[in-house]
Each structure stands twice: as structure tokens, then as C-alpha cells.
Amino acid sequence: MGCAATRARDALAGFLAGAERQGWRCLRVVHGKGLGSPGRAPVLKAKVQRWLAQSAAVIAFAQASGPQGGAGALIVLLRGSGR
Secondary structure (H helix, E strand, C coil), rough: CCCCHHHHHHHHHHHHHHHHHHCCCEEEEECCCCCHHHHHHHHHHHHHHHEEEEEECCEEECCHHHHHHHEEEEEEECCCCCC
């Protein structure tokens, strides 16, 4: 079952904040392929990409390779803490 967009945005923000606290630099964000959405179209994919692009913590992101989730996931590179 999917996740409402507001809940997904909150979950992503929490995940990014936790990753920053832990000093993680590379993440995999799984947004799903939208197979449970009306019309089986990806709803969260574009939203997650937009949210990541707006985050000051994110340097870059790209679609994951097939074994890492393919079209249902993104690999995200975070800025370092500068320590």
C-alpha cells in the first residue's frame, strides 16, 4: 500500500535529517513504482525528486540501478558536515 504525499514528505525529511546526524553521505530512497496508485502511475516519484532538489543537504541524486530498486528508487548524495 502506498503512502500519502504529506506523510511521505515528512518521512523523507526525517530520513534526511537522521542521515545527516549519522554522517551518512550516500542513501537509497525507495519511493516505489506506483503500482498501487490509481492508473498504476508513479505519484511519489516526481514529488520525491522535487523535494530532494529543494533540500540544501542534497548534492545530487539519480535513479537507482536495477538491483538497487531501478525506477522505484533513487540514490542520493548528501553534503558532508565539514568536520
